[in-house]
Amino acid sequence: MRFSVDVVGDSGESRGYVLETYDAHFRLPDLGPIGANGLANPRDFKAPVASYEDRDGAEFLIAAKYQGALFSVKQSHYPFDVVAWHGNYYPYKYHLGDFMAVNSVVYDHADPSIFTVLTCQSVRPGVAIADFVIFPPRWAVTENTFRPPYYHRNCMSEFMGLIAGTYEAKESGFSPGGATLHSIMTPHGPDAECFEKSTADANQKPEKIAQGTMAFMFESCLSLAVTPWALQQCGKVDGDYNKCWANLRKHFDPNWKPKQI
Numbered sequence: 001m002r003f004s005v006d007v008v009g010d011s012g013e014s015r016g017y018v019l020e021t022y023d024a025h026f027r028l029p030d031l032g033p034i035g036a037n038g039l040a041n042p043r044d045f046k047a048p049v050a051s052y053e054d055r056d057g058a059e060f061l062i063a064a065k066y067q068g069a070l071f072s073v074k075q076s077h078y079p080f081d082v083v084a085w086h087g088n089y090y091p092y093k094y095h096l097g098d099f100m101a102v103n104s105v106v107y108d109h110a111d112p113s114i115f116t117v118l119t120c121q122s123v124r125p126g127v128a129i130a131d132f133v134i135f136p137p138r139w140a141v142t143e144n145t146f147r148p149p150y151y152h153r154n155c156m157s158e159f160m161g162l163i164a165g166t167y168e169a170k171e172s173g174f175s176p177g178g179a180t181l182h183s184i185m186t187p188h189g190p191d192a193e194c195f196e197k198s199t200a201d202a203n204q205k206p207e208k209i210a211q212g213t214m215a216f217m218f219e220s221c222l223s224l225a226v227t228p229w230a231l232q233q234c235g236k237v238d239g240d241y242n243k244c245w246a247n248l249r250k251h252f253d254p255n256w257k258p259k260q261i
Contacts, residue, residue: 002062002079003091015177017161019218023129026118034102040117044098047090053078096163096214101138107145112217127221128156135167135215141206144258148198151189157224158182158217165213169194170244180241184223191244199251 007014031038055078062079063072099117104110112133120130140147148169160167160180167174169190174180182188190198231237 021120026120029116029119038100045092045094047092104142107142131219133217137210140209148190153185153187156219160217163214167215192247
């Protein structure tokens with residue numbers, strides 16, 4: 001597959017996150033009881049339209065990846081000068097702002113799988129090689145509930161990134177362009193600041209959260225390895241990351257009783 005990405009803006013630079021799988025293809029998740037519509041709707045995915053350009057006399061750099069290695073070659077004619085093609089394998093794009101979020105409207109924090117945009121399933125039913133999950137702007141309306149993500153372990157690896165804004169479970173120290181990796185069965189959850197803020201709100205009125213924010217997660221049943229460059233050379237590793245939980249306080253009261261409804 002050949003494709004190009006045009007960068008919009010004066011800087012001429014663009015940064016992002018890339019997830020590459022070596023198994024099946026990504027597809028829309030099964031909606032189950034949600035029904036026919038919801039989450040990432042097929043109508044919102046954009047595919048190329050028929051087009052070609054006849055441009056000669058310039059030098060074009062073609063980059064290709066083969067068996068994990070990158071190769072490049074220069075040619076004197078435009079790579080997209082094909083008048084017609086036949087096939088069913090093509091690039092597509094999707095605007096994350098088109099995602100139709102589904103959320104709990106009564107109680108409990110729902111599993112983030114309800115925010116799955118695309119999934120790449122393994123040969124075991126219900127087990128994903130990779131899920132692409134987002135945390136878009138949405139309403140939080142649950143009552144008698146700890147609304148942020150609860151503290152948990154996961155049988156999946158969780159790689160989180162932040163495209164814009166601030167992530168509600170860690171508003172400090174997690175900037176756009178950053179990433180966190182919680183490996184399989186590693187306990188994690190909101191930082192102490194988020195915990196205190198959420199437990200102090202006794203009224204729990206409906207609230208629009210994550211406004212101006214777009215966080216995401218790559219979730220995989222496989223263990224993810226971190227390169228030596230990322231660990232030792234990039235100079236961006238937060239060595240004090242675990243301290244975000246250091247100030248968590250015990251709030252358990254054995255005499256507390258729930259209110260009668």
